[in-house]
Amino acid sequence: MVLHEILKQYPRTEDSLIEILLAYQAEKKDHFISNEEIAEIAQYVQTTESKVCSVLSFYTFFSNKPRGRYIIYVCKDVPCYVNESANIVRTLERLLGIKVGETTPNKMFTLEYASCLGYCNQAPAMRIDGKTYTDLNPDKVKAIISEYRGKQNA
Amino acid sequence: MLEMKKITRRCGKINPLSIEDFMATDGYEMLKKAIKMDKIAIIEEVEKSYLRGRGGAGFPVAIKMKGLAKEIATPKYMICNADEGEPGNFKDRYLMENDPHQIIEGMIIVAYATQANQGYIYIRGEYDNAINIMKWTIEQARKNHFLGKNILGCDFDFDIEVRSGAGSYVCGEEFALIESLEGKPGRTRVKPPFPTQKGLFNQPTLINNVETFANIPFIVDIGGQAYAKIGTPSSTGTKLISLSGNVKHKGVYEVPFGTPIIDVINKLGGGIANNRKLKMVQLGGACGPIIPEYMLDMVIDYERFEEFESKTGAGAIIVIDNRFDMFDILLRIVEFFAHESCGKCTPCREGHIQLANLIKKFINCEATIKDLISLESLARVMHQTSLCGLGQSSPTSIIATLRYFRDEYLDRIESSDMIKGEGK
Numbered sequence: 103m104v105l106h107e108i109l110k111q112y113p114r115t116e117d118s119l120i121e122i123l124l125a126y127q128a129e130k131k132d133h134f135i136s137n138e139e140i141a142e143i144a145q146y147v148q149t150t151e152s153k154v155c156s157v158l159s160f161y162t163f164f165s166n167k168p169r170g171r172y173i174i175y176v177c178k179d180v181p182c183y184v185n186e187s188a189n190i191v192r193t194l195e196r197l198l199g200i201k202v203g204e205t206t207p208n209k210m211f212t213l214e215y216a217s218c219l220g221y222c223n224q225a226p227a228m229r230i231d232g233k234t235y236t237d238l239n240p241d242k243v244k245a246i247i248s249e250y251r252g253k254q255n256a
Numbered sequence: 257m258l259e260m261k262k263i264t265r266r267c268g269k270i271n272p273l274s275i276e277d278f279m280a281t282d283g284y285e286m287l288k289k290a291i292k293m294d295k296i297a298i299i300e301e302v303e304k305s306y307l308r309g310r311g312g313a314g315f316p317v318a319i320k321m322k323g324l325a326k327e328i329a330t331p332k333y334m335i336c337n338a339d340e341g342e343p344g345n346f347k348d349r350y351l352m353e354n355d356p357h358q359i360i361e362g363m364i365i366v367a368y369a370t371q372a373n374q375g376y377i378y379i380r381g382e383y384d385n386a387i388n389i390m391k392w393t394i395e396q397a398r399k400n401h402f403l404g405k406n407i408l409g410c411d412f413d414f415d416i417e418v419r420s421g422a423g424s425y426v427c428g429e430e431f432a433l434i435e436s437l438e439g440k441p442g443r444t445r446v447k448p449p450f451p452t453q454k455g456l457f458n459q460p461t462l463i464n465n466v467e468t469f470a471n472i473p474f475i476v477d478i479g480g481q482a483y484a485k486i487g488t489p490s491s492t493g494t495k496l497i498s499l500s501g502n503v504k505h506k507g508v509y510e511v512p513f514g515t516p517i518i519d520v521i522n523k524l525g526g527g528i529a530n531n532r533k534l535k536m537v538q539l540g541g542a543c544g545p546i547i548p549e550y551m552l553d554m555v556i557d558y559e560r561f562e563e564f565e566s567k568t569g570a571g572a573i574i575v576i577d578n579r580f581d582m583f584d585i586l587l588r589i590v591e592f593f594a595h596e597s598c599g600k601c602t603p604c605r606e607g608h609i610q611l612a613n614l615i616k617k618f619i620n621c622e623a624t625i626k627d628l629i630s631l632e633s634l635a636r637v638m639h640q641t642s643l644c645g646l647g648q649s650s651p652t653s654i655i656a657t658l659r660y661f662r663d664e665y666l667d668r669i670e671s672s673d674m675i676k677g678e679g680k
Contacts, residue, residue: 115439116438116439116440117437117438117439117457118439119439120419120420120422120436120439121419121420123422124381124420124422147439149439153440156440156441157439157440157441160424160441160442160598161421161422161423161424161441161442162422162423162424163381163422163423164422175382178588178592179343179344179542179588179592180343180344180501180538180542180574180576180585180588180589181343181344181500181501181574183580183584183585183588184501184502184574184576184577184580184585185501185502216382216423217341217343217423217425217592217595217596218341218342218343218344218345218542218592219382220340220341220345220346220349220380220382220383221346222343222344222345222346222498222500222501222506222572222574223346223498223499223500223506223507223508224506225500225506229382232384233384234382234384234385
C-alpha cells in the first residue's frame with residue numbers, strides 16, 4: 103500500500119503519528135521510513151519534520167535506514183539469558199552469517215536484540231514478522247529460519 | 257491450596273474471543289450491578305477494599321478515582337497501562353490473552369464511577385497477539401452495547417481505543433505513556449500536576465495497570481470489606497506472579513498477598529530445574545532487588561518490599577541458579593536500563609553508562625575498593641535524584657547485591673588485586 107492510502111485512514115493530528123509510522127513501516131518490505139516519507143507524514147499530521155524524526159529515533163521499532171525483509175528480534179534480558187539465550191544468538195549469527203545489528207547481503211534478514219518480549223515463561227524467545235517463537239533451542243531456530251528462507255524462494 | 261484464582265478464574269476455561277462464554281460466567285453482570293449503584297458508592301467500595309495499583313508503584317486506586325471524579329474539566333480520559341515491558345513480567349499479557357473482557361468490564365465500571373469519557377489501552381508493540389485480541393474484544397463489547405453511547409440504556413457514554421507502543425520500556429511510566437499517546441517521544445513530565453489533574457492532552461486522566469482494572473469487577477461482586485479480608489492488612493487481595501528463570505514450571509500464578517516467595521518457587525514452580533542449586537532471586541523485575549536464598553521466606557507484600565526502598569509490586573520472581581555469575585546478570589540489567597533511559601534527566605542518562613563501566617571492571621577482575629565505593633554512591637545518587645521511576649528504581653539490584661552479596665564484590669576485588677600483583 104502506498105503512503106497516502108495509509109495516511110487517509112488516520113485523523114490529521116499529531117497523536118496519530120506513531121500509529122501511522124507503525125502501520126506504514128510494517129507494509130514496507132525494507133521496514134524503514136525515508137526522508138521523503140518523513141516530510142509527507144509531517145505535513146499530513148501537521149507537525150514539523152524534526153518532530154517526526156525525534157519520534158523515529160526515540161522508538162526502537164522505527165528505522166531511517168533500510169532493513170531486511172524479516173527482522174529477527176532476540177530477547178537479551180535476564181529471564182531468557184538464564185535459559186541460554188546466548189546460545190540462540192550464536193546459532194542465528196552463524197546461520198545468517200551476520201552479527202546482531204546487521205542485515206544479510208540478500209536483504210532478507212536483519213538481526214536485532216530486543217528488550218524483554220514478555221514470554222519469560224517460555225524462554226528463550228524471539229520475534230519475527232509479528233510472530234513470537236518460544237522455548238527455543240538451536241534445532242528449532244534452524245527449522246524456523248529454513249521456513250522463512252522457503253517462503254522467500256516460493 | 258496455595259493458589260487463589262479470583263482474577264484468573266476464567267483463564268484457560270473460556271474461549272477468550274467469545275463474549276458469550278464471558279457472559280455465561282457472570283461477565284458484565286458486575287457492570288450491570290455497578291450502574292445501579294451511586295457513583296460515589298462504587299468509589300467507596302474500592303476505598304474499603306484498599307486496592308493498590310498492580311503495575312509496580314502500588315498507589316491506592318481509590319485516591320486516583322476520587323481525584324478524577326472531582327475534576328470538572330471535560331473530556332476526562334482513562335488509560336489502561338498494558339505496556340508491560342519489565343523483564344520477567346508477563347501477567348498482563350496472560351490476562352489480555354485469556355480473559356480480555358474482564359479488563360474492559362473493569363474499565364467501564366471505573367469510567368462510570370469517575371465520569372470518564374474516553375478510554376485508551378496502551379499495549380506494548382511486542383504483544384501482537386494481545387493487541388489483536390483487545391481490538392476484537394472492544395468490538396464485541398461495542399456490538400453488545402457495553403461500550404458506545406447510552407451504555408445499558410443509561411445516560412452514560414464511554415468508548416475505548418487500543419494504541420500500540422513502539423518498543424520503548426519507559427512508556428510504561430505514566431507520563432511517558434501519556435506523551436507517547438500524544439504522538440511524542442516517551443519522555444516523562446515533572447510532577448505535579450498529576451495525571452488526574454493534567455494528563456493526556458492536559459485533561460484530567462486516570463491511569464491504571466491491566467491487573468488493577470481486572471480487580472474491579474471482583475470488588476464490585478464481593479464488596480470492599482470482603483475483598484480487604486483477602487491477603488494481609490497492608491496488601492489486600494490477590495497478586496498475579498510471573499514466575500520465570502531456572503524453575504521447573506514457569507508461568508503465571510495467582511496467590512493471596514502474604515504468600516511466602518519460597519512457596520511460589522518450590523510448591524507452584526516445582527523448585528529449581530535440573531536439580532541445580534539456587535543462587536539468587538530477583539523480585540519485581542529488572543528494577544527489583546536481588547536476594548539470596550536465606551531471605552526467600554519473606555512474604556509477598558507491598559510493605560515488605562518497601563524495605564528495599566523499591567516499589568516492586570509488579571510481581572515478577574526471576575529465579576537464577578548457581579551456574580550464573582552475579583556480575584554478568586547485573587551488567588545485563590544495567591545495559592537494559594541504559595538502552596531504555598529516555599535521556600531527559602542526567603542521573604539516569606549518564607548514570608547507567610557509568611554503572612555499566614563499573615560492573616565491567618568487576619567482570620574483568622580490574623575492580624578496586626574505590627570502584628565499590630563509586631558504585632555504591634552512584635547507585636544512591638541515581639535512586640534519589642532521577643526524575644521518574646525508571647532511574648529511581650533501576651539501581652535497586654545493585655543496592656541490594658551490595659547489601660546481600662557484598663562478599664562477592666570483595667572477593668572479586670581481592671582476585672583483581674592478585675591478578676594485578678602477578679602482572680608486576
